[in-house]
Structures are given as C-alpha cells and as structure tokens.
Amino acid sequence: xxxxVLAIETSCDDTSVSIVGHDGQVFALMxxxxxxxxxxxxxxxxxxxxxxxxxxxxxxxxxxxKKSNTSWDDIDxxxxxxxxxLIGSLIVGVVTAKTISQIKxxxxxxxxxxxxxxxxxxxxxxxxxxxxDLKPPFVALAVSGGHTSIYHVRDFYDYEVLGxxxxxxxxxxxxxxxxxxxxxxxxxxxxxxKSKGGNxxxxxxxxxxxxxxxxxxxxxxxxxxxxxxLSTMNQEQINENMSxxxxxxxxxxxxxxxAKLDLATNKTxxxxxxxxxxxxxxxxxxxxxxxxxxxxNLTLHIPPIKYCTDNAAMIGYVGIRRMNKxxxxxxxxxxxxxxxxxxxx
Ligand code: KG4
Ligand code: ZN
Numbered sequence: 001x002x003x004x005v006l007a008i009e010t011s012c013d014d015t016s017v018s019i020v021g022h023d024g025q026v027f028a029l030m031x032x033x034x035x036x037x038x039x040x041x042x043x044x045x046x047x048x049x050x051x052x053x054x055x056x057x058x059x060x061x062x063x064x065x066k067k068s069n070t071s072w073d074d075i076d077x078x079x080x081x082x083x084x085x086l087i088g089s090l091i092v093g094v095v096t097a098k099t100i101s102q103i104k105x106x107x108x109x110x111x112x113x114x115x116x117x118x119x120x121x122x123x124x125x126x127x128x129x130x131x132x133d134l135k136p137p138f139v140a141l142a143v144s145g146g147h148t149s150i151y152h153v154r155d156f157y158d159y160e161v162l163g164x165x166x167x168x169x170x171x172x173x174x175x176x177x178x179x180x181x182x183x184x185x186x187x188x189x190x191x192x193x194k195s196k197g198g199n200x201x202x203x204x205x206x207x208x209x210x211x212x213x214x215x216x217x218x219x220x221x222x223x224x225x226x227x228x229x230l231s232t233m234n235q236e237q238i239n240e241n242m243s244x245x246x247x248x249x250x251x252x253x254x255x256x257x258x259a260k261l262d263l264a265t266n267k268t269x270x271x272x273x274x275x276x277x278x279x280x281x282x283x284x285x286x287x288x289x290x291x292x293x294x295x296x297n298l299t300l301h302i303p304p305i306k307y308c309t310d311n312a313a314m315i316g317y318v319g320i321r322r323m324n325k326x327x328x329x330x331x332x333x334x335x336x337x338x339x340x341x342x343x344x345x
Pocket of ligand 1: 012143144145146147170171172174175186187188189190192277278279280281282283307309310
C-alpha cells in the first residue's frame with residue numbers, strides 16, 4: 001500500500017506542495033502565492049506564473065521536507081496536477097514530478113485539479129477533524145477564479161457535471177469587479193470585506209439564467225452591467241458608494257450560485273452538499289449556504305480555506321486513492337490545458 005505521497009500543484013498561480021496519507025491525513029502543506037507578482041497587471045500573467053513556479057517549486061519541496069522532518073524514505077509516490085490549467089504552469093509541475101520520480105525511483109500519478117477540489121472535504125489534520133459523515137453521493141459546487149461548476153459525485157471517480165459557467169468563473173467576476181472599483185487584484189476578498197454593512201439592494205445587477213430549469217451559469221452579463229454602471233461614476237462617487245456597490249454585486253453572484261445549488265439538490269434529491277474553491281471563502285455565500293442547508297435539512301460541508309483554495313493536499317489525496325487502486329502513469333505523463341473526456345460524465 002502507498003502510505004504517503006508527495007503532491008505538487010502548479011496549475012495556476014499558486015505553487016503548492018504537500019505530504020498526504022492514504023486516508024486523507026495531511027502531514028504537511030506549504031504554498032507560495034504569487035499575488036504580488038501579478039497584481040501590477042490586474043490579473044494572472046501566464047508567463048510570470050510559470051517562471052515563478054520554476055524558481056519556487058524545488059526550494060519549497062526542500063523546505064517542506066525539512067520542516068516536517070520527512071525523509072525521502074517516508075515517501076511512497078508522487079502525485080502531480082497535470083490537467084486542467086495554464087499549460088506553462090502545468091509543465092513545471094509535471095516535469096519536476098517526473099524528474100523526482102526517476103531520481104528517487106517512485107511511482108507517479110497525474111491528477112485532475114477539479115477532482116482535487118471535489119474531494120478536498122476529505123482532508124484532515126491535527127486541527128481539522130475528519131468529516132466522518134461525508135461519503136458519496138453528494139452534490140459539489142467548485143467555485144473559484146478559474147472554475148464554477150456543479151457536480152453530482154455519484155461515487156469516487158464517478159463525477160457528472162450538472163452545470164458549469166458558460167463564460168466567466170464567479171471568482172473571475174469578483175476579481176474584475178474589484179479591479180473596476182479600484183480595490184486591486186485579486187479583488188474577491190476585498191469586495192467581501194467592503195460589502196460588510198452595505199445594502200445588497202442598493203444597485204440592481206442582473207442575475208443571468210436564473211429562471212432556467214438548467215444548471216448552466218453565466219457571469220459575463222453581470223460584469224458588463226457593472227462596467228456600464230461604473231463608467232457613469234467617478235472614483236469619488238465609487239468610493240462613497242463602495243459598500244453598497246460591493247454588497248449589491250456580491251449578492252447577485254451569491255443569488256445565482258445558491259439558486260443553481262438549490263436546483264441541483266432538487267433534481268438529484270441528494271441531501272449532502274459540498275462547496276469548495278477559493279470563492280467558498282466568501283462570507284455571504286457561507287452564510288446563505290448555511291441558512292439554506294438548515295432550512296432544507298441538508299448536510300453542508302465547506303472545507304477550511306486552506307483546503308478550498310488551490311492547494312497540493314487535495315491533489316495528494318486524489319493521487320494516493322488512485323494509486324492504491326492500482327493506477328499510475330509512466331514517463332510519458334503529459335500536461336493538458338483541459339480535462340480528459342473520461343474525467344467526467
Ligand atoms: O481556488 P482559488 O485559490 O484559485 C483558483 O483556482 O482560481 O480561488 C481564487 C479565487 C479568486 O478569484 C479570488 O478573488 C476568490 O477566489 N476569492 C473570493 C474570496 N476569497 C477568494 N471571492 C469572493 N469572496 C472571498 N472572500
Ligand atoms: Zn482551483
């Protein structure tokens with residue numbers, strides 16, 4: 001049995017490494033975020049992301065092994081995100097993982113980043129108790145800067161995409177709005193903070209595709225509407241209305257996410273729900289989701305933030321589960337910007 005894997009995640013702009021046990025125990029997790037490098041550009045610059053990964057990854061692995069008192073003899077395999085993501089960023093992780101696998105003679109597995117997000121609530125550590133009552137089937141909303149999808153997790157390795165955004169991800173919309181109102185990048189967390197005390201009904205933003213009986217989502221109309229509104233205001237007026245603007249914009253996103261999640265649980269009749277991805281840190285989404293789950297008598301699992309945002313621990317858990325059922329990859333493991341057809345139904 002594979003007892004511990006070294007996991008590597010470099011699919012976007014966070015360099016993250018972790019050591020994970022076969023049942024989801026996280027022995028170590030270290031991440032280096034690149035917000036400072038990208039913020040002057042108001043968004044992620046792929047070339048900068050891959051260059052930073054290549055400079056950071058190996059020192060980060062060394063530091064993690066040292067800090068956690070782990071020797072290479074304790075590691076039984078390597079798990080690495082190889083899809084989907086920014087291709088230049090994925091290449092750094094995959095090439096590094098393959099090199100380590102060759103030098104240390106360890107088996108390797110390539111992991112789908114989204115499966116990592118979906119199974120993140122199974123991670124536990126000294127401070128985070130194990131979610132004993134969570135098991136498939138469940139409905140999972142993975143919502144971040146790069147993805148916004150709702151899955152029916154029928155079983156481990158059996159995921160149906162119920163609905164996904166047709167254009168922008170919800171986190172991307174938060175970030176673009178943050179930039180437009182002058183809060184910098186990434187704006188999501190700042191929009192959340194500024195919303196406190198604001199009136200969510202002060203400004204009327206559109207909720208796209210709400211009436212539909214399908215689970216697809218769209219956030220680009222919301223972004224354009226915000227752009228149009230803000231072009232009629234100067235920075236002083238924006239600052240004066242900042243809380244109301246942020247609260248109203250946030251409410252529009254949360255309304256859409258909650259409506260689609262509600263529809264997904266109605267359609268599947270599933271009583272267990274997981275929300276994961278960076279946007280699950282949003283305080284309004286958490287509050288609304290908790291109230292909704294209580295009212296509908298559903299069990300809601302939102303992992304702690306460190307396992308919701310992009311992290312290598314979730315990749316390690318998927319990797320070790322799959323390795324223990326006999327899956328490994330060979331040295332022709334390649335990065336891919338998109339998921340494989342076989343990853344989801
Ligand atoms: O999962 P993550 O770290 O990386 C991606 O895969 O994108 O998610 C980052 C996203 C960013 O768009 C960020 O603005 C958003 O999550 N985010 C938030 C909050 N915290 C992070 N959005 C709204 N409210 C927050 N509190
Ligand atoms: Zn992600």
